[in-house]
Amino acid sequence: MPRETGTKRTILDAALALAAERGITGTTMDDVAERAGVAKGTLYYNFASKDKIFEGLLLEGMSGLTDALRSARVGRRGWEAIEALVGTLLERIAANTALAKVIAGELFRTDRSWQESSFAFRHQALAEFAVAIAEALPDESDTQTTNLMASGVFGATLLVGLEWLVFDPTRAQSDVVAAVLATFSGTLNR
């Protein structure tokens, strides 16, 4: 999915900033036009509806994340791949915290018009974690357990990343990566 530029980009950035503050439902097309500094006519010329704006934003974000996770796994297996995936996810959250906040708020919404495509991307992102986890586990591990563990590693990384950036952004990224990895490394069970 190519990244939008120009007026479309200005509108998307304004909508994202608003949604990170007050949620998607709490953001109106009037708010977006005002924040973007464009006329309502311009807004509707570029996006037919609020749903189209957020569908575009979320799918662009999740597609970018999936690509980054796939690249992170290249040439790595098992625990080494998990380390790279956790580091990459934290980097993406730091690079676009507003988007990460909005995606976190959407994870268990089942009433959105973009449900189906968002679910497909979610599945792809989790699959990158699941592959690395399956490589790390003993051979007899079943797929459903691997998939639940993928949600666990993804969920822990997302929540720690947002906790860091929303509530304690002065911490060094390397400390946060180390803390997340320590959660999974077995240090809790010695």
Added chain:
Amino acid sequence: MPRETGTKRTILDAALALAAERGITGTTMDDVAERAGVAKGTLYYNFASKDKIFEGLLLEGMSGLTDALRSARVGRRGWEAIEALVGTLLERIAANTALAKVIAGELFRTDRSWQESSFAFRHQALAEFAVAIAEALPDESDTQTTNLMASGVFGATLLVGLEWLVFDPTRAQSDVVAAVLATFSGTLNR
């Protein structure tokens, strides 16, 4: 915090069901009155505003969770306490999935009128995990790392629990507990 009963309970349950479907912002007082089957006068007699309803619901839920987590740790230390906390959190998510969905959607909202009290409860719930984690780690571990790891264990458990109950509710609870614990037990790093 005593659990509300009677008309107040009917209203709270209706509001929670609606918020789990469409979010707090997407739920209006008119929706709540209709779903609860009460007149608008009755609704406003019991709760001055929508914010008061959701403040009540979230604080009741988080206070109940914190009490349950505290009880789960009694007589246990370190990894054994972590196992009990993970099991308890998953039980609570299973017992009230609608509330867990709404709380998950609220974790990084910073624009709510109940921000301060919700933040205090969040801190207490995470502290139960942090104590158990500190017991499990080597003595030289610093508090900030322990706190980040507490968010990680809490976040992984919450996301796996919701993934299970929203998308794959036929799985046995014991399988889900085992998968979450496997994420932290060190099996990924062997």
